[in-house]
Amino acid sequence: MPRLILIRHGQSQWNLENRFTGWWDVDVTEKGAAEAFAAGKLLKDKGVLPTLAFTSLQTRAIKTLHLALEAAGRLWVQEDKDWRLNERHYGGLTGLDKAETAAKHGEDQVKVWRRSFDVPPPVLEAGSEFDLASDPRYAGIAVPSTESLKDTIARVLPCWEEKIAPALRAGETVIVSAHGNSLRALVKHLSGISDEDITGLEIPTGQPIVYELDDNLAEVERYYLSER
Numbered sequence: 001m002p003r004l005i006l007i008r009h010g011q012s013q014w015n016l017e018n019r020f021t022g023w024w025d026v027d028v029t030e031k032g033a034a035e036a037f038a039a040g041k042l043l044k045d046k047g048v049l050p051t052l053a054f055t056s057l058q059t060r061a062i063k064t065l066h067l068a069l070e071a072a073g074r075l076w077v078q079e080d081k082d083w084r085l086n087e088r089h090y091g092g093l094t095g096l097d098k099a100e101t102a103a104k105h106g107e108d109q110v111k112v113w114r115r116s117f118d119v120p121p122p123v124l125e126a127g128s129e130f131d132l133a134s135d136p137r138y139a140g141i142a143v144p145s146t147e148s149l150k151d152t153i154a155r156v157l158p159c160w161e162e163k164i165a166p167a168l169r170a171g172e173t174v175i176v177s178a179h180g181n182s183l184r185a186l187v188k189h190l191s192g193i194s195d196e197d198i199t200g201l202e203i204p205t206g207q208p209i210v211y212e213l214d215d216n217l218a219e220v221e222r223y224y225l226s227e228r
């Protein structure tokens with residue numbers, strides 16, 4: 001039975017500061033690193049052992065993957081890094097905290113964005129300190145200037161269809177270390193969650209979600225791996 005493990009990166013520095021991070025490349029905190037290592041220990045203790053890994057081009061997800069694989073004794077598995085697993089791009093909100101967002105855009109606009117599926121935040125302004133167009137890891141990639149959740153899902157699913165699903169069909173136990181919104185895309189697809197409901201689904205950091213799938217990659221069982 002194909003098995004898929006999803007893990008959201010451990011706490012990052014901007015999670016701690018409650019800032020919109022998106023594509024900006026912040027590291028995990030010591031707490032986040034510990035979360036990732038503990039998740040790997042849990043995978044080992046429960047015998048849920050990945051044979052192939054996927055992650056984004058962002059440090060917090062890559063480090064989470066490596067720490068979890070190290071703790072599981074599986075640092076040797078092949079890993080594929082794909083920009084399409086990056087976090088949602090928050091455009092001009094990148095770097096803002098809750099107070100700055102409300103001050104700049106108003107509480108009512110925040111309420112609209114918070115529950116919206118297809119409304120993107122304002123674009124990242126040209127020349128912004130958070131502009132990643134010249135970052136060598138994105139050479140040849142059209143870096144978005146902002147994304148709605150719908151936009152994020154639309155670029156995650158091709159990565160699923162082209163790489164992850166075929167690996168599962170080939171019998172691999174796949175681990176995907178990624179981000180809140182890119183993992184929402186996979187959970188939405190696998191669990192048939194509506195556009196309205198997916199905006200309310202929170203994915204906890206550093207806690208592995210395990211999917212047992214049938215041969216058509218339909219969900220048979222979904223559970224959070226825990227100590228108990």
Ligand SMILES: Cc1ccc(S(=O)(=O)Nc2cc3c(c(O)c2O)C(=O)c2ccccc2C3=O)cc1
Binds near residue numbers: 093
């Ligand atoms: C950095 C930050 C700002 C606002 C909050 S909140 O307490 O208002 N809650 C909140 C706010 C938002 C969001 C959210 O989930 C949330 O809980 C969003 O998902 C969102 C998506 C695209 C643009 C804007 C938002 C958004 O403002 C939390 C954290």
